[in-house]
Amino acid sequence: MRWQWSAAAAALVALFAAAAVFPHVANGYELFVGTEIAIFAIACLGLTVAIGWSGQVVLAQTGFFGIGAYGTNYLFEHHVPWVVSVLAISLLCALCGMVVGFPAARLRGFYLAIATLAFAELLDQLFNNATAITGGPVGMAVVPFRLWSLGVNVGLWYLSFVVLVATVVVLNHLGRSRLGRCLRAVRDAEVATGSLGLSATQLKVVAFVISALLGSIAGSLYGQALTFLSPDAFSLNLVIEFLVVVFIGGVDKLSGAIVGAAFLVLIQEALQSFGAYQRLIFGVALVLVVRFLPGGLVSLVPLVRARWRSRRSRPEPAAPQPVEVSAA
Amino acid sequence: MGQVIVSGLAAGSTFALLALALVLVFKATNVPNFAQAEMGLLPAFITWQLMTTFHVGYALGVLAGIASGVVIAVVIERSCIRPILAHSESASVMMTIGLFFVLNSISGLVWDSAPRIIAAPFGSLYRVAGTTITEEQVVAIGVGVVVVVVMSWFFRTHLGSQMRALAEDRVTPRLVGVNPNRVFLVAWAIAGALSAIALLLATQSTVLNDQSGVAIILDGFVAATLGGFNSLLGAFVGGLVLGVLTNLAGTYVSTSGASAVALLIVFLVLMARPRGLFGQARAREV
Numbered sequence: 001m002r003w004q005w006s007a008a009a010a011a012l013v014a015l016f017a018a019a020a021v022f023p024h025v026a027n028g029y030e031l032f033v034g035t036e037i038a039i040f041a042i043a044c045l046g047l048t049v050a051i052g053w054s055g056q057v058v059l060a061q062t063g064f065f066g067i068g069a070y071g072t073n074y075l076f077e078h079h080v081p082w083v084v085s086v087l088a089i090s091l092l093c094a095l096c097g098m099v100v101g102f103p104a105a106r107l108r109g110f111y112l113a114i115a116t117l118a119f120a121e122l123l124d125q126l127f128n129n130a131t132a133i134t135g136g137p138v139g140m141a142v143v144p145f146r147l148w149s150l151g152v153n154v155g156l157w158y159l160s161f162v163v164l165v166a167t168v169v170v171l172n173h174l175g176r177s178r179l180g181r182c183l184r185a186v187r188d189a190e191v192a193t194g195s196l197g198l199s200a201t202q203l204k205v206v207a208f209v210i211s212a213l214l215g216s217i218a219g220s221l222y223g224q225a226l227t228f229l230s231p232d233a234f235s236l237n238l239v240i241e242f243l244v245v246v247f248i249g250g251v252d253k254l255s256g257a258i259v260g261a262a263f264l265v266l267i268q269e270a271l272q273s274f275g276a277y278q279r280l281i282f283g284v285a286l287v288l289v290v291r292f293l294p295g296g297l298v299s300l301v302p303l304v305r306a307r308w309r310s311r312r313s314r315p316e317p318a319a320p321q322p323v324e325v326s327a328a
Numbered sequence: 329m330g331q332v333i334v335s336g337l338a339a340g341s342t343f344a345l346l347a348l349a350l351v352l353v354f355k356a357t358n359v360p361n362f363a364q365a366e367m368g369l370l371p372a373f374i375t376w377q378l379m380t381t382f383h384v385g386y387a388l389g390v391l392a393g394i395a396s397g398v399v400i401a402v403v404i405e406r407s408c409i410r411p412i413l414a415h416s417e418s419a420s421v422m423m424t425i426g427l428f429f430v431l432n433s434i435s436g437l438v439w440d441s442a443p444r445i446i447a448a449p450f451g452s453l454y455r456v457a458g459t460t461i462t463e464e465q466v467v468a469i470g471v472g473v474v475v476v477v478v479m480s481w482f483f484r485t486h487l488g489s490q491m492r493a494l495a496e497d498r499v500t501p502r503l504v505g506v507n508p509n510r511v512f513l514v515a516w517a518i519a520g521a522l523s524a525i526a527l528l529l530a531t532q533s534t535v536l537n538d539q540s541g542v543a544i545i546l547d548g549f550v551a552a553t554l555g556g557f558n559s560l561l562g563a564f565v566g567g568l569v570l571g572v573l574t575n576l577a578g579t580y581v582s583t584s585g586a587s588a589v590a591l592l593i594v595f596l597v598l599m600a601r602p603r604g605l606f607g608q609a610r611a612r613e614v
Contacts, residue, residue, distance in 0.1 A: 118592075
């Protein structure tokens, strides 16, 4: 067992070292792509909790993402320290999550999808019309935040990376805790949870609030990644993109959000001028993944590993033995 | 004002047809089909293409379009939907979202976003009680009513009863010889035809482009929700009500007010009365 721990520790050190070095070896564009992957991963980890762990198909994440971006920028513009703004807005989103989550917990499956989609669209309309706060369709310029004396983009990368790692660690712990098991119980056998003394509604709201929190924090970071906020960035397209991330990556595992985010951002950047082809690829990928690989791309790893193992240790077929026929 | 209401009813008829398709597919196979409008968009483009390039007449073009809608729906049901019916609900939601993408991008790639017009031969105007009604609007509302009547009749036929039985109970009808695969196929085929008709009606009074489906899918869902996703009459009436309300909001409030009204309606209905205005409370097996 000990070599597994040292291997994991070595991998972690390597990861942190790579992240520390990344801004200095990558150009501005590559740094932006990496930061975008990290930010999308954070937002979609929230969806992993809501959809993957508690089974609620929540499509409202873009709303919280947008509130995070706009709200933090607005407060920062008005001289509230950036970190305080982030925390304040994420608290606001957590409250919103509670308010929306309670009635949402009563809805089943796809009614919930429609209701949360309507909520996200309503927020998108709000971003378009609350001109005093958000600048309306024209948008608002982002006030850059400097982390100590680092460059804006470098600081943002470090911040996003650290938040992503912290989120993964916290969620991993939560997932293995009693809360994680209760949420999965709600997902798999909601009716039975009542008989075990668990309040399905409370648990669902908790998942919803966690998801809203992560969406808001990711949104605050995203606001810094863009130099200009406009409502287009938080429209229906973003809802679909988040869903693509979560489902192509794999909705059950935390690594799914990260893999999916990498897939989405890389394809987007590769096909930047071919909007319709992007959508075609995402659509085909989604259809194929749902049809043939329901666990997402991350489920390929255990599949491949299982097949490789069974091939290595397949026993020799037994040599045929002569059959004794006894006089009965 | 009367003008606004009449055009609201005409638009609402389109929403209602789309909602009928959605409710039919949902009742029969328990799949909320986000791709329903796109499944009707391709037939509309095919009709346009036939009429423009091959100079096919309007009636024949429409019939060909509807037939292609049926074919597309059947192909999708067989290849993408039937295999995953046993999986979770979110699987079928994601599948239809993926299909929405695929169909939408195919429309955009084959026929770009330049607006097209399907030359419908409905040009006359009528004046009733001081309001001008176009023949297209009469056709839209009329077709809607005819479809609802035909669907109600259909559910009293043998196949229609089988469909209703399967919607209530997946297992028992098999014991009396109902073939679920055939029923699912027919449900999707009819829904494909309905969405083709809906898209043709929706684009006859405006232009046809690759965003025409996106524009009405949400309204279709709202109308279906108003009917509780359960009742065909509810979906139809819901569609008409939605059409009138959004038109009123669009005229007297603002253009973005129209979509905001639709969203607010669906949000409130789902929060306050999830079974819709006309639906019955569904009992669920656990």
